[in-house]
Amino acid sequence: MTIATLRSAFLAAFLAFIALHGAGPTADKSRYTLFNPTPTSLLRDLSTDRPDQTESPYTVDAGHWQLEMDFINYTFDRNAGTRTAAFNIAPINLKLGLTDRADLQFIFDNYSRERVRTAGVTTTTRDWGDLTLRLKINFWGNDGGDTAFALMPFVKLPLRLGDAGNDLVEGGLIVPLAFNLPHGCGLGVMTELDWLADDTGRHRRANWLNSVTVSRDLTKKLGGYVELVASITNERGAPWICQIDLGLTYAVFENVQLDAGCNIGLTRAAPDLQPFLGLSVRY
Template sequence: MKKFILIISFLSISNYAISQDLPSIQTDRPDQTECPFITPKGYLQFENGFSYEKIDGDSKSIVAPTILTKFGINDHFELRLITEYSIEKNNSSKISGINPVLIGFKTRLFEEKGIIPTTSFITHLGLPKLASSDLKATYYTPEFRFTMQHTISDRQTLSYNLGAEWSGVTLEPTFIYTLTTGYSFSEKIGGYIEFFGFIPQIEKPDHRFDGGLTYLFNPNHQLDVSAGFGLSKISPEYYFALGYSFRFKI
């Protein structure tokens, strides 16, 4: 038993030492703006979160947990898997279960050079039947976005996403936009503010604002907290979220 503990400790220390040659963990949470950076080759990364959303006076939505699993294939490509357990409540009903699982990838397109931002492309496909019975979708649910980031200074970045997603209920797309600025207060603490929204092809647009903080325990582990509110009549009233992300080499 002692030998087993020593082996596990040695592997953990070795993995941490190797990670020192890499940039600190880069995550797609807590903001709605996906980052353009790729998970390092051979690393498995988990981005886990809990969120509570007050839709209106009678309805609320809880996601506990949401898990984004990423695996780095090379410097330009990562595989992605999204799983969520959600609870939808109002005064008269409650629906809970696993949302349709999404599989996808991220690929790097451009490095930052002058006015050209660091740019990547992300896409997922939701599997309508790979879900709890009450939450199965009618159609496959593709989604995609281009994610871009400019370096403003050593401490500040400007990032934005443009894309579209399908709900699985209808065949009409909803267009997505995000705009966020991030700031590093120290080597461990960062923050952001963000505007983002959803523009359906038929219904009215849904615009929102949010902000949050991150705390880097070490290069491989990060805690985050965020909150936001709606700006449109059809938007949810508010939400808050808490997350924990980590990575390790396999």
């Protein structure tokens, strides 16, 4: 079965489900905008795109900012005699609520360093990352109902501040869907199609990523999740990547959340371990 067949089957089932499940009743906050912010008394519960890889369909309330970041994340991988160790310091996602149903996101990878050792030779690269712009548009479920759905187109803009990166514009579309389940549980599914440059930089390839995450409230402030993520490209001979992700979130205050977790590779092409520690703040 080809990637095109898999993608078509998944999207057909996904869209069929959407057609059968509408949103429940929602509060009308449509009059609030970037220049007429939503009153703090009407803010929806804090919802973040981190720490799991499955994005949230919920947007930041109009006229408010939300900062999501890793304090640090680390990647370790050992494969076919090559050992890779990398860390990224304080990558951020800064969100701005434009309307009640849309927010604009500025993602900056910040400083990273990667060290690769193979055949006794070590190579180190340093980079300040690129800028990614994302626009999240919620179609239903922002303020009520058992499901929520959004579309999130994005574009990566090269900043050329370091050794890594391909210095090319890339983009794609993210499609997240969330379900509120009984007993403090939640289910999130996401499909993402990326249009990326190949290793030569002269051609483009499609990368298709799918994920499913299950979360549960463990206490009033503490939550946990388990997630499965898989991605594949249409490039000939490219390996399949699959990870299982585990993590915890802790609500310090109504608008402040800490998180920690680890992404674990299940296939040879996936990184072996990716531990992280992060923070989300809304204001």
